Amino acid sequence: MNILRFVFSPILWILSVIYVIILNxxxxLYKNNILKTNKLPAKILCVGNITVGGTGKTSLVLFLSKVLQKKHKITILTRGYKRKSRNGYLIVSDGKNILTDVKDSGDEPYLLAEKLENVPVIVGADRYSAGKIALNKFNVGTLLLDDGYQHLQLSRNLDILLIDCLNPFGNGFCLPLGLLREPLESMARAGIIILTHCNLVEKTVVDSLVEKIKRYNNSAVIATCVHKPVNFIRFADGEKIATSYFSGREVSVLSSIGNPPSFEKTLVSLNAKINNRYNFTDHHWYRAEEIKNILSINEFVITTEKDSVKLENFKDGADKEILSHLFTLQIEIEIMENKEKCLEKIEKILET
Structure with a gap:
């Protein structure tokens, strides 16, 4: 793979240059109102990133939803990447009931719907149209735009940018040569920048990253956060198990997420010993035979919450003994540095 990348890197570099030209x-066109930016009569907060792969957006959207719903009526708008349904929009949850299955909604929207009460979740590539549905059906005043940093079609009141400390900007190039969706200058649009997985790197790495960010955006609130393990859930019966349970034990990992190393490093931080890795492409739809084969040859298999919602359908008719080998790691985001500044900035925007 590295040899092929070396051979094709000149072509990829040219394509990256073309990509940036088109992006700029x-x-x-949007900046000069040649292309229209739509506005909605609501406060809109956007959570996103400038790289492909996982930075912890879903965890932050969950955190913000739980905090903000104490004072505000909110709805989450998300794309529903790799969902099977082809509807223009789909109401995944009305805040009280889940109205679709995971394949129609996509894994991340379904997880949000499953973990949140009184917060509707709507998927749709056209976030403006989905937002109008939210306002008409649920009479909300705040829309939380998940993975929308590049969605310039919809105006927002605040951009919250996530940057993963484990791999902040890839090799520094834009797609397809690198991981960047946009050049680093795009960080200037953010009002809040949150560095994720700070506990998995040295403090010097975080400090260096903060200094680099400030060269592009010196006005944003910069916060740090960790993805804190809460407990394990035995998939077969839902029993909660302490995070210390796998300390010193050999485990296998199963995931189809954008950033498998962060998940694995979290397990290693719990002193688990990883002996097998089953890493599928992001948002992979598992087949029953794949799961059966993996569980039958491993005593302990640990997966993510995002993967777990896609595996629920396999419970019916499955061998309970085999299912007992599967565990889900529950994780919550915890903002460490500048948490109050972040929340104050958000609250000030929502109340004006």
Whole structure:
């Protein structure tokens, strides 16, 4: 793979340059009102990133939803990447009931719907149209735009940018040569920048990253956060198990997420010993035979919450003994440095 990348890197570099030119031209069109930015009569907060792969957006959306719903009526708008349904929009949850299955909604929207009460979740590539549905059906005043940093079609009141300390900007190049969706200059649009997985790197790495960010955006609130393990859940019966349970034990990991190393490093921080890795492409839809084969040859298999919601359908008719080998790691985000500044900035925007 590295040899192929070396051989094709000149071509990828040219394609990256073309990509950036097209991206800059598109942003120019929006900035000069040649392309229309739609507005909605609501406060809109956007959570996103400038790299492909996972930075912890879903965990932050969960955190913000739980905090904000204490004072505000909110709805989550998300794309529903790799969902099976082809509807223009789909109401995954009305805040009280889940109205679709995981394949139609996509794994992340379904997880949000499953873990949140009184917060509707709507999927749709056109976030403006989905937002109008939210306002008409649920009479909310705040829309939380999940993975929308590049969605310039919809105006927002605040951009919250997530940057993963484990791999902040890849090799520094834009797609397809690198991981960047946009050049680093795009960080200037953010009002809040949150560094994720700070506990999995040295403090010097975090400090260096903060200094680099400030060269592009010196006005944003910069916060740090960790993804804190809460407990394990035995998949077969839902029993909660302490995070210390796998300390010193050999385990296998099963995931189809954008950033498998962060998940694995979290397990290692709990002193688990990883002996097998089953890493599928992001948002992979598992087949029953895949899961059966993996569980039948491993005593302990640990997966993510995002993967777990896609495995629920396999419970019916499955061998309970085999299912007892599967565990889900529950994780919550915890903002460490500048938490109050972040929440104060958000609250000030929502109350004006």
């Amino acid at each position: 031209f598109k942003q120019y």
